[in-house]
Amino acid sequence: MISLSRRTVLKGLGTAMALPWLEAMAPAAGIAQRPGGKVAPTRMAFLYVPNGAHMPEWTPSALGNDFQLPRVLEPLTPLKQHLLVLSGLAQDLARAHGDGGGDHARSMACFLTGVHPVKTDGADIRAGISVDQVAAARMGHHTRLPSLELGIDPSAQSGNCDSGYSCAYSSNLSWRSPTQPVPKEINPRLVFERLFGDDTADDVDSRRRRYRKSILDLVADDARALHHRLGADDRRKVDEYLSAVREIERRLVVAERKRTEEVERPDDVVKPEGIPKDNQDHLRLMLDMLVLAFQTDQTRIATMVFANEGSNKSYNWIGIPDGHHSLSHHQGDAEKQDKIARINRYHVEQLAYFLGRLAEIREGDGTLLDHSMILYGSGIGDGNRHNHNDLPIILAGGGCGTLRTGRHLQYPTDTPLNNLYLSMLDRMDTPVDELGDSTGRLDQLDG
Template sequence: MTIANMPLSRRAALRGLGVSLTLPFLESVAPRLAMASGQISKPPVRMAYIFVPNGVHLDNWTPKEFGYGYELPYILQPLSRVRDDMLVVSGLTHDKGRANGDGPGDHARSASVFLTGAQPRKTDGSNIRSGVSVDQVAANLTRGATRFASLELGCEPGRTAGNCDSGYSCAYSSSISWSSSSTPLGKETNPRSAFERLFSQGSSAEIDKSQKKREMLRKSVLDFVSDDAKRLQNRLGRDDQKKLDEYLTGVREIERRIERANEDRSSIVDIDYPIPEGVPGDYTEHLRLMCDMMVLAFQTDSTRIATCMFADAGSNRSYRHINVNDGHHDLSHHQSKPEKLAKISEINRFHVAQLAYLLEKMKATPDGESNLLDNTMVCYGSGLSDGNRHNNENLPVIVAGRAGGTIDTGRHLAVPTETPMCNLFMSMLDRFGTPVDFIGDSTGRVPGLQI
């Protein structure tokens, strides 16, 4: 059925051979849904979790002031344009990231505990065990509401077997999403594959045929849905026509960047693992394309839950593009040496700059009567505080977005020492509409998210 004779709905899509572009939230659609349901239609709340490895340099991360009007320290300065749209949270702890009798392996534990709050079983065999992660708790309770229950992304492929950290399986270091206590979810590290997944439809044979045809003819996914797009434009109001045009332009621009990533691989200077076709040699572009995938997925309501690992736990990637030639993990064992701490700060600031890119793009994306960031919760942080001490208290955490108006942002929020990180997850699940009795080692909710 084409858009010409299809009744408009929240999930209306432009379709072509093996291609489906789900529409963003359109005002022309919302009133019809509201009339049909007798309720005011409003965008859903989304939830994203972003992991960075090896802790941070806390002195350059933590604001000195609490509450409103705090000054952004050096590492967080790239977030200046969205400071009023986020919380810096201090005092959260992941007790199950500590050894608790299991000895070394802090990096592996830091990733596996990040969204589960569960002590991982120390093993490098197939009998791995952790806990269900917060993103998958929500995904299991909302399965069927969107095309994809959740989206798992990353920038390093990692390994799923073998010993990666002092007797811990590599599965712990390369995964933060767990659908069950024994099932870590793989992550998509190839932007092209993530793009194809978001905008493909039909059988695997149809999808494969569509992709090969587009590549052979050097055509965009938009070329395959252009007829549907033209018919739809005639059914929309002026504002929605502009919104749809901006959306399609944005999709095409991302597609072009992915194509350029395939064509120009001369910038591979700091990658220490095999790069599959479609992965940019430029790490900054790789990160930003993955951020773009999250925005597109949320904008089109393809999913409302996403995770992204900027790098795997214990990553020793170098950052030559910001003049840091040393490996990240090596530097994290800084022994309080000023020159190493300065380099760690630069890496931390670089990661935060990519978070700023994501948040600013969300804020610039219309969503109902507000913007995408206002209707989202983005939790960014690490499972370690200081990479040298390998400690798990006072974790570096940012919560961005207002979750549909239920989070009071623009503050540095301090919670009592040893407050479980899982208490924050409980509060986020409440706002997502999927409250549970507990997750991991939670003891309640985080107070003060909304004043």
């Protein structure tokens, strides 16, 4: 069998296409040895949804492994054995603590930091370093991209968005420093170019020419040469990977055509210049590119925001014309609660899609999901109460064998969510003594 570097890429005009994990690749720096002599990197992603959840239809009634997923979480049923549903976790410093209104802004700013943000709508914003950026600072040098920040709604850095709190707090999940939020990318084409563009190719004409072609056409010669050198299993993995990239390219084109309503020949392959109009198309394109980023080890750390905190987006495509934020102030109205549960379920369907994609991809001694930790949740519990305890939190994936999944765990009231983050950082081989309001590691995760 040939031996390939983990950094092997397929080259073409202005293109450097990273490869998935192959048996022919020698162990890369920064990848821990796993049971059975196999190696695989551990990945970590944080997926955020706004406005809390309808908790009666989120929380399983039984603890341990003998539980049923309720209505909101039901789309995850095929993946139940890969989940930890975690109840009782809190972000205390998202509470007012004397600062009055602004729960939505505080909930997002605090979600990954565990720090109470300074109440301001000026330039003097201040929160804390987020868990993803703690990991990126310590291990980001192992990958081409230290971290990847994705979303659907744009990030803002100024303005008053929530009771005197800057829009920076309610639209940025990741914080590189207490005063520096990391804006998310919301344009699928730009993410695609970031993943597959050649950093050394700065010629504008070359870039313009390659925009009119499929990336697979540009790397075809390299791909054919590599194909003949690989074993059967690796050839299958490469073929599946290239097919996935081709499908994403096709969907990018379709989404762009929907947005512009331009009519082009169906065999044209043109990378889009804009953002899909369809919310599910947008979400799934971003999630699929996150899968590719993990599969090709271009990053091991990511965040994804399904909608900015306090979003009042309507969900007409699932029959809900009402604004999400407005509905979350349901005041016990059963019809509004039902609509909130339907929005929650829609978001969980997108999570199930993402986890399913990770579970399909074989890697070393398991799957991409086995080698990942995917946290999904919100910084608000019930949107009507604006509470920041008993948050809706799911941790999916095996963490390279360090998590015992398929369980619903209940923690004591007000257990800091940041205790979970300390435990996740340990599993990323980037341990820290404290983060935000952490009080120690979260127990029970490994059984």
